[in-house]
Each structure stands twice: as C-alpha cells, then as structure tokens.
Amino acid sequence: MSLRSQTPKPVSVSLRGASAAQTNKNDTHNNQNDTPITTLVSELRATLTRDFDRVERALLERESRLIVAIQQKEKEIASLKVKDCIQSLDKLNPESHLREFRNGGAKVKKEENVGSDSSVAGKCMHCLEMKDELEKEKVVSESLRDRNMQLEFEKSELLEEKKKWDDQRGVVEDLMKRIIELEAEKCGLLEEKKKWDADKSGIDGLRKEESHGAHEAYRKRKFIELCERVSRLKRETAEDDKLISLDDNGGADDGDGSNTEENKTVQIDDSVEKDAVERNENVGHSSSKDGVGVTVASEIEPDLRRDYEDTLYRLDRVEHIAGRLEQLPARVLRTRRRIPTRPSELVRPLLRRAGFEHVAFILQFEHDYALVSALVERWRPETHTFHLPCGEMSITLQDVAYQLGLRISGDPVSGCMAGWELFYEGRSIVDICQQLLGAVPGPADRQKWNINLSWFRETVCGNLEEEATPERLLQYTRGYIRQLIGGFLFPDQSNTRVHLRWLPLLEDLDQCGQLSWGSAVLAFLYRMLCRGTCYTQHNMRGCMSLLLSWAYHRIPSCRPQGFDQRRFPLVERWVGYEQRNDSEEFRLRWWRRLLNNLDIHNVEWTPYADPDIQHILPPIVFEGEESWNAVCPLLCFSIVEWHQVDRVVRQLSGLQHIPTRPLNIDEMHVHDGRFGRNEWYPDYLSGWYDMWQDRRLSRVRIYHSIDLRPSQKYIQWYLGWAHLVLVGQGDQQDPIAGHIPPDLSDYTPHAPEL
The missing domain is CATH 1.10.287 (Helix Hairpins)
Known part of the structure; x- marks a missing residue:
C-alpha cells in the first residue's frame, strides 16, 4: 500500500x-x-x-x-x-x-x-x-x-x-x-x-x-537709522537757530552759554547712537556686494574671535609651524616607512586570523613630501582636524577601515612598555622572544628594547619551506607582522627598528585579530601629526600612506592622474605612482597656494559612495561601522588622542552643525614613550579605556543630505575666526574671496550634547 x-x-x-x-x-x-x-x-x-x-x-x-x-x-x-x-x-x-x-x-x-x-x-x-x-x-x-x-x-x-x-x-x-x-x-x-x-x-x-534674532537685528538697524536721522535733524535745527541768533544779535556772541542745552541734547543723541551701534555689532549684520547679496564673513564679535583664536590657535604662539612661516625658511618633512616584501601565500590564513590579511599584501607608492608638509602645516592639535577654506576635515575611523582594511571594533591595542615579568606569568621578554619567534636577537641586533627590522627579515622571515611545520609558520607570521608594524603602520624616528612591546600581543593570533588595530593606527598617526606641527621637526612618522591616500580621495585637485583602477585596500590604488621630490620648496609653495584657494566646491566629501568601490569591499570594513561617528578617545599603549568626528560630519554624508569647544588634552600630548613605562596601561589609564568601551553612548547623530555644502550660519561662524591663508617666505599670496555664496541653506542642525 x-x-x-x-x-x-x-x-x-x-x-x-x-x-x-x-x-x-x-x-x-x-x-x-x-x-x-x-x-x-x-x-x-x-x-x-x-x-x-x-x-x-x-x-x-x-x-x-x-x-x-x-x-x-x-x-x-x-x-x-x-x-x-x-x-x-x-x-x-x-x-x-x-x-x-x-x-x-x-x-x-x-x-x-x-x-x-x-x-x-x-x-x-x-x-x-x-x-x-x-x-x-x-x-x-x-x-x-x-x-x-x-x-x-x-x-x-x-x-x-x-x-x-x-x-x-x-x-x-x-x-x-x-x-x-x-x-x-x-x-x-x-x-x-x-x-x-x-x-x-x-x-x-x-x-x-532665528526669526526672532532677525527681527531684533532689523529693529536695531531701524533704530540706528532713526537715531541718525534725529541727530542730523537736531544738528540742522541747532545750526539754523544759531544762524537766527547771530542774525538777531548782529553776529555777536555774549559767551553766556546760550547753546549749552542744545549741545547737551546733541551729546545725548550721539551717546545713544554709539550705544545702539555697539549693540548692533554684537548681533551681526549682512552687507551686499555687487548686488548679489553676499554676506561678509569677517563680521563677527571681536571678543568671540579672540576667544576662538586663544582656544584653537593657542599653539601658534608656542611651537606650531603655522605661527612661524614668515620667520622660517620653507620646511619639507621626510616621511618614514620601510614596507617589507610581500609575505608567502602559505601564511595568508594566519595573517587573516591576526587581522592583517589585507594590509600585509599592500604594495608601496612614492610619498609626496611637499604635500605631506603642506597638510601638516594646516593640522591643528587643538581639534585634530585640518583647517581649510572649505571647512574642517580630518582622517576618521571610517577612512582607516576603507583605506587599510583594519579592524575598528574590539579592545584597544595596549599592554605594557617594560616589566613584562609582572604581567606575563613571570616570563621575561627574552623568554617571550624565544617562545614566539624561535630566536633571541643579539646585542648587535637591538638597542635596548628596539629590535632591528633587518633581524626579523633575515632571521625569522628567511626562506620559508613548502613543507614548513605549523610552529615555523607561526614564527614567520609573527616576524612579518612585526616588520609591518615597525615599517608601515607605526614607523618610529629611526625607521629601522621596532619596539618589543608589540610582541606579546601576537602570542594568540585569534585574540590578536579581535583587537582594534585600526583605532591604534589612527591614534599613532594623530600623535605624529601633532608632533609634526612643531617647527623644529624635520621627519614625519606614522602611516603616511594613509594620510596621502586620504588626501587623494577627498581633494581631487591633489589626486595623481591616470590611477582610476579601484583596489582594496584603497591605498593600493596609487601603486606605481612615482613622485619626484626634487624642487621641494617650490612644490611646497605650490601646495600651499592650492590649499589657500580650496573652496567648498573642490572637495569630495563622500568618495567611498562610488559603486566601483562598494562592490570590492570585504565584510571587515563594516564591522566597526557603529564607531565611525563616535566622539571618543583613540588609544595605543600610552597614547591618548581624541576622535573629533563631530567637527567633520560632512565626511559621513551629514549636515554640519556648529561644534562645541573641543576637549583639551594637552596634558596627554606632553607625555612620551616613558610615560607609565612599568604600568599596565588598561589599568593605569582606565578612565580613557572605559570611554572607548562606552563609545556607542557618544555617537553623533547624522542628518543625511545630498547637498553637503555648509549652511550660511556655519560658514559665517567658521570664516569669522579660522586662519585660512598660510603664507611663508617667498610665497605668492593670492587674494582670497572671504565671502559666502548666497544660495547656501539657512538650516543648521543642533550641536549634540557630548
């Protein structure tokens, strides 16, 4: 059946x-x-x-x-x-x-x-x-x-x-x-x-x-006009009375002060007029030029302008290169990097576990020293942004994810700088080297705790056999990541050595792959940009490939021609670009002049929305998307920097509000690598680390818009205090149009409560 x-x-x-x-x-x-x-x-x-x-x-x-x-x-x-x-x-x-x-x-x-x-x-x-x-x-x-x-x-x-x-x-x-x-x-x-x-x-x-403010300004302007008219009429009346009295008295003046009351009246009217003018200046007004209704940006309260300059340009009076351009010759910074050769395909799965698969296979391109120097001159350590005529811009966590393919979410990259026996079960750094790398560098291969990159290349990352043991593959992977850290992501002043503090993080590759390496790279780059603004600096550390690729994507006038093929990571788009760094001073002046004339129409605020880019992106790019708009600290061992994304909301395709005063972290900027050397930084700086863990609570709300030009209110506020023109010795200064286009929107979102 x-x-x-x-x-x-x-x-x-x-x-x-x-x-x-x-x-x-x-x-x-x-x-x-x-x-x-x-x-x-x-x-x-x-x-x-x-x-x-x-x-x-x-x-x-x-x-x-x-x-x-x-x-x-x-x-x-x-x-x-x-x-x-x-x-x-x-x-x-x-x-x-x-x-x-x-x-x-x-x-x-x-x-x-x-x-x-x-x-x-x-x-x-x-x-x-x-x-x-x-x-x-x-x-x-x-x-x-x-x-x-x-x-x-x-x-x-x-x-x-x-x-x-x-x-x-x-x-x-x-x-x-x-x-x-x-x-x-x-x-x-x-x-x-x-x-x-x-x-x-x-x-x-x-x-x-806003309507009330506009009505108040209109009322005060009418009041001033009436005061001027009244005073003018009273002066004319007084002159007529004086002429009549002279005619009556035959031109004689008895000197008894017969015009005293009239003089008092005129003085009172003048004082009223002066007070009204002062109050009107505090409100601000608009003027017309050539009949197009353009607002003059320089009309801002003098006290407010001085306040912003004292707060956001306080380092110009101390050590910032922007405050000494006219006194010093042109300074061209030399970037630091030493990218290792591409690793063996045998270790690609291990690099994927550690979170370095995409960045490990990046090919290098030539750095433009003059462009780096011009951008550093406009970097403000007070706000962690570039001050440009189009508004503030910065490198954000979103840029790190797209440009390098590094993980954003996860715990900060941290540990200790010395005293490893206290925190790693009694093991010394020599024991850790022997266990993780299979070898210990000799006295000729290290300078205290800084190991020569050549030792990793020759000893740990030598010839890799096709039938290498799993332990040998792990040692090769750790050695290659160390070269990548010291030569590309976190290059130091020497450009030839890397500190041993990174090695214990590579013991367990799975745990290493869960760390926020992207935020660590950005924190280190922020710190190096802040130090590069000092006029005594001549070398530039940090991931300069990230800085240049960011500039090429967002400022089309800086972009090399003929590099239209999209690759991932996006830094690889410029592979093969050979920049001649001769005539550096001339090229530096040329970049200064270009940035001085950069207006709101010459910036690409959302370059990553390109469909040619979207279809090549792996899932790791979007794993930390919830952190892109978070105003939070960026941490890397003893380094503490501030992700001031609320000042560059347009880079996230949002309408820009007038930001609040930035957080002053000058106290953290003065610390060097010896700060808290024998401490466990997650405990020593626990307050900052807790803020990173709670970064979702400080996310800026994005008001998405197609037109990303600033509002009338924002651009008038920004152009009223920002230093937009940088001119050094021998530079040609072009006239800068300090006016606001008349067709900008009047709507400005509220500043978030941070």
Whole structure:
C-alpha cells in the first residue's frame, strides 16, 4: 500500500506571510509620516499570526497521519516476516521428507532388493509433485521479500517526508521569532518617533529663535537709522537757530552759554547712537556686494574671535609651524616607512586570523613630501582636524577601515612598555622572544628594547619551506607582522627598528585579530601629526600612506592622474605612482597656494559612495561601522588622542552643525614613550579605556543630505575666526574671496550634547 497519494502540496502560506511581513515593514519605513506605526505593526502581527496558525494545524494533521501510516506499515512488515518464517519452515519440511524418502528408498533397495516398477513410479510422481510445490513456495517467498523491500522503501520515504515537515516546523518557529523581533522593532520605531518629534520641536524652536534674532537685528538697524536721522535733524535745527541768533544779535556772541542745552541734547543723541551701534555689532549684520547679496564673513564679535583664536590657535604662539612661516625658511618633512616584501601565500590564513590579511599584501607608492608638509602645516592639535577654506576635515575611523582594511571594533591595542615579568606569568621578554619567534636577537641586533627590522627579515622571515611545520609558520607570521608594524603602520624616528612591546600581543593570533588595530593606527598617526606641527621637526612618522591616500580621495585637485583602477585596500590604488621630490620648496609653495584657494566646491566629501568601490569591499570594513561617528578617545599603549568626528560630519554624508569647544588634552600630548613605562596601561589609564568601551553612548547623530555644502550660519561662524591663508617666505599670496555664496541653506542642525 503506497501513501504517495496522501502527500500534501507544499504550504506557501508561511512564505507569503513572511513576504507580507517584509512588505509591511518596508511600507512602515516609507510611509511613516502617513500611517501610524502602531496600526501597521498590529496589521502585520495579525496577518502573520493567522498564517502561522493555518500552517501549524496543517503540520499537526499531516504529522498524525504519517505516524498512523508508519505504524500500519510496521505491522505489515512484522506480519510478512512471520509469514516468511512459516514459509521457510514449510520449505524445509518437504526437502527433509524428500531427503528421507530417497535415503529410505536406497536402504530398502539395498537391504531387500525387492520392489515393483509401479511402486517406484508412484514414488517418483510423489517426489515430482513435492518438487513443484517447493518451487511454488520459493516464488511466494521471493514475492514476499520484494513486498518487504517495497515497504521498507516506502517507510524511508515517509521518514524523509516527516523530516521535511519537521524542517517546515522549524521555519514556523523562525517566523515566530521574527514576530518577536518585529515587536522589538516596533518599540524601537516608537522611540525613534519620539526622538523625531523632539527634534522637530527643537527645529521649530530654532526657527523661532532665528526669526526672532532677525527681527531684533532689523529693529536695531531701524533704530540706528532713526537715531541718525534725529541727530542730523537736531544738528540742522541747532545750526539754523544759531544762524537766527547771530542774525538777531548782529553776529555777536555774549559767551553766556546760550547753546549749552542744545549741545547737551546733541551729546545725548550721539551717546545713544554709539550705544545702539555697539549693540548692533554684537548681533551681526549682512552687507551686499555687487548686488548679489553676499554676506561678509569677517563680521563677527571681536571678543568671540579672540576667544576662538586663544582656544584653537593657542599653539601658534608656542611651537606650531603655522605661527612661524614668515620667520622660517620653507620646511619639507621626510616621511618614514620601510614596507617589507610581500609575505608567502602559505601564511595568508594566519595573517587573516591576526587581522592583517589585507594590509600585509599592500604594495608601496612614492610619498609626496611637499604635500605631506603642506597638510601638516594646516593640522591643528587643538581639534585634530585640518583647517581649510572649505571647512574642517580630518582622517576618521571610517577612512582607516576603507583605506587599510583594519579592524575598528574590539579592545584597544595596549599592554605594557617594560616589566613584562609582572604581567606575563613571570616570563621575561627574552623568554617571550624565544617562545614566539624561535630566536633571541643579539646585542648587535637591538638597542635596548628596539629590535632591528633587518633581524626579523633575515632571521625569522628567511626562506620559508613548502613543507614548513605549523610552529615555523607561526614564527614567520609573527616576524612579518612585526616588520609591518615597525615599517608601515607605526614607523618610529629611526625607521629601522621596532619596539618589543608589540610582541606579546601576537602570542594568540585569534585574540590578536579581535583587537582594534585600526583605532591604534589612527591614534599613532594623530600623535605624529601633532608632533609634526612643531617647527623644529624635520621627519614625519606614522602611516603616511594613509594620510596621502586620504588626501587623494577627498581633494581631487591633489589626486595623481591616470590611477582610476579601484583596489582594496584603497591605498593600493596609487601603486606605481612615482613622485619626484626634487624642487621641494617650490612644490611646497605650490601646495600651499592650492590649499589657500580650496573652496567648498573642490572637495569630495563622500568618495567611498562610488559603486566601483562598494562592490570590492570585504565584510571587515563594516564591522566597526557603529564607531565611525563616535566622539571618543583613540588609544595605543600610552597614547591618548581624541576622535573629533563631530567637527567633520560632512565626511559621513551629514549636515554640519556648529561644534562645541573641543576637549583639551594637552596634558596627554606632553607625555612620551616613558610615560607609565612599568604600568599596565588598561589599568593605569582606565578612565580613557572605559570611554572607548562606552563609545556607542557618544555617537553623533547624522542628518543625511545630498547637498553637503555648509549652511550660511556655519560658514559665517567658521570664516569669522579660522586662519585660512598660510603664507611663508617667498610665497605668492593670492587674494582670497572671504565671502559666502548666497544660495547656501539657512538650516543648521543642533550641536549634540557630548
């Protein structure tokens, strides 16, 4: 008996329910301003619940029928087995009788040697009949076996079908979980709606304040005009009275002070007029030029301008190169880097575990020393941004993820600078070297705790055999990562050595791959940019390939021509670029002049939105996306820098607000590598490390927009205090248009509370 006819058709209700749920979800997001969210979610939940109940009932009924059918089949199989045994016994009995008959006949023939032909013929007929019956029983037995095999096959089919229904039950359970997630999303949407309502009320309040401020400014301007008119009329009246009195007195002046009251009146009017003018300057006003309604950016409160200059340009009076350009000759910085040769493909899986797969295979390109020097002159340690005529710009965690492919999320890269026995189970750094690298550098290969990069290249990363042992592959990988750290990601002043503090982090490659190497590279680059602004510096450390690639992507006028092929990491796009660094002073002046004339139309704020870039990105780029807009500390051992992304929101495709005062971390800038040398930095700087772990609480809200030009209010605020033109000895100074385009938006988002 076959049960194929009872097999139900596949149930598509759950799929339609899931599709409906997805459709309702999309409609909820698209029409959230038209239909209440609670109504949409309730309709979605009712539809899903109705479909789920129908599917569940069908599954339960089918399951019960399958169980009954399987039990029936098992009973039939058992009965057939019993019949098969009986037939086997019946088969054996005729065979035994035939054997006994033959043996008995032979004995009788041998002993008695008598018999008749008729009796022998009868016995032969009986044997033939028994043989025929035996053949029939064999046929029946074979048919029973075939039937048994058929039943076993049907049983297996039924079990497979039952498994499929069990899988569909799992789908139903997943859909029920999806209902729970939708309920959570409903709560999130309600919270987001509350935030939107609050933002809307804030925007309305801001517009009211702006309209009130504009009305106040208009009122005060009219007041000044009236005061000027009144004073002018009173002066004319006084002059007329004076002429009349002279005519009456014959031109004689008795000197008794007859005009004293009029003079007092004129003085009072002048004081009122002066006070009104001063109050009007505090409010600010607009002027027209050439009939285009352009606002003059320099009209800002003098006290506010001095305050910003004292805060954001305080280092110009001390050591910043921008404050001494006119007194010093042109300074061209020399970048530091020593990229190792590409590693063996045998260690690619190990590099992937450690988080260095993409950056390990980057090929180098020539550095433009003059462009690096011009950018460093515009770097402000007070804000960790470049001050450019188009606004503030900076290198962010997003840039590190796209340009180098390093991990952003995870614990900070940290440990200790010395005293390893206290923190690594009593092992000295010599023991750690022997255990992790298989060798210990000699006195000629190191300078205290700084190891020559050539020692790693020649000793640890020598020829790698095709059949190398796993331990040898691990040693090679650690040695190569050390070269990568000391020569490309964290190059020091020597450019030939790397500190041993990085080695214990490479003991467990899986744990190493969970660290935030991207934030560590950015922290080190920030620190080196801050130190590079000192006018006594002549060498530039840090990952300069990241700095130059960032500039090439975001400032098209700096971009080399002919390098349009996108690669990942994006730093590799410029492989093969050969920059001649002769005539460095001339090229430095040329870059200064270009940056002095960089306006808001010559910047590419969102270069990573290019489809040619998006389709080559691996998943690691987006693992730390929640940290891109976080205002938080950047940590690397003793280095503490500040990710001031709220000042460059346009780089994240958002509208720029007027930022609050930056955090002053001059106290952390004065520390060098000896700071807390024998301390465990995660404990020694625990407050900063806790802020990194809680960085999701300090994320800046992004108001996405297609037009990323600044608002009238922001650009007027920025151009009112920023130092936009840098001119050194022998530079040609072009006239800079300090005006605001008239078609900029009036809307400026609120500054976040950080």
